[in-house]
Amino acid sequence: MDRESKYILRKVILDSLCLFIVGFPILLFFLFGQPYERGFYCDDESLRHPYKDSTVSSAVLYVVGTFIPISSMLLIEYVHYQRTNNHITRALFGRNIHPWVWNCYKVIGVFGFGMACSQLTTDIAKYTIGRLRPHFFAVCMPDVDCSKEEHQYHYIENFKCKNTDKHRLKDMRLSFPSGHSSFSAYTMIYLVIYLQGRFVWEGSKLLRHFFQYLCFMMAVGTALSRISDYKHHWSDVLVGSLQGALVAVLMAVFVSDLFSAQRSSLTVATEADGDPSNQSGNGGTNRIC
Numbered sequence: 001m002d003r004e005s006k007y008i009l010r011k012v013i014l015d016s017l018c019l020f021i022v023g024f025p026i027l028l029f030f031l032f033g034q035p036y037e038r039g040f041y042c043d044d045e046s047l048r049h050p051y052k053d054s055t056v057s058s059a060v061l062y063v064v065g066t067f068i069p070i071s072s073m074l075l076i077e078y079v080h081y082q083r084t085n086n087h088i089t090r091a092l093f094g095r096n097i098h099p100w101v102w103n104c105y106k107v108i109g110v111f112g113f114g115m116a117c118s119q120l121t122t123d124i125a126k127y128t129i130g131r132l133r134p135h136f137f138a139v140c141m142p143d144v145d146c147s148k149e150e151h152q153y154h155y156i157e158n159f160k161c162k163n164t165d166k167h168r169l170k171d172m173r174l175s176f177p178s179g180h181s182s183f184s185a186y187t188m189i190y191l192v193i194y195l196q197g198r199f200v201w202e203g204s205k206l207l208r209h210f211f212q213y214l215c216f217m218m219a220v221g222t223a224l225s226r227i228s229d230y231k232h233h234w235s236d237v238l239v240g241s242l243q244g245a246l247v248a249v250l251m252a253v254f255v256s257d258l259f260s261a262q263r264s265s266l267t268v269a270t271e272a273d274g275d276p277s278n279q280s281g282n283g284g285t286n287r288i289c
Helices: 003-032 058-083 099-129 136-140 166-171 179-198 207-228 234-255 268-272
Strands: 090-092 095-097
Touching: 003 090, 003 099, 058 099, 058 179, 058 207, 095 099, 099 179, 099 234, 136 166, 179 207, 179 234, 207 234
Parallel strands: none
Antiparallel strands: 090 095
């Protein structure tokens, strides 16, 4: 096996292993996780909101939140490939890897790893804290008579829910932080930063910023809907949005090479030798011009 093939295989295997280590606990939380069982006060008005269906369902959130950034990256990287000449040519077992495929692997790989990190951070907080959602009373229907004086101003931990829907009983304890807010903030803020680093069109100075604004408002709209749907308290949404945005910034600045000063044409020899320390993972700071 030649040296470059070893480097590519090592990189792909290590990248996949890191993604698996971060992503597998998310699946475990979803399948087997049990949130901390927190009690309540009968006079807590913040838990007495009605149950409503989500304006932005989980399916729509995850499909749109991954499709828009990934499809944007695929398109921008392809246009970038068509309009530049300083491509890194890779070979695996003697077969050339298309430069567009290699760049997309690195760009989307960083995005996907950050998405998993953000989701795992959210899940750890959710299951550790177990904060009750605003529709707690509507979903749980606790077997406690709050009209009795003995239950007034007392923290109630020993209770049972009349509702027997296990999924909803588990979900009602996962209010903090907002998963919708953290996911939408990460995906859209990362895309905003990606567009800043890789996309510019001389035909319009404002076009890039228009797309960035649309992404930002998609994240804001999703977050606000969680409050109006009584799925989260405002603090859940605020912390979730900040957490997702923070992970997006950290990934874009410290993990990706979106703003690297080195151009890909200057790192071909280094990458071929298998030294990833000076790689320009996303093709340097080249933009669509």
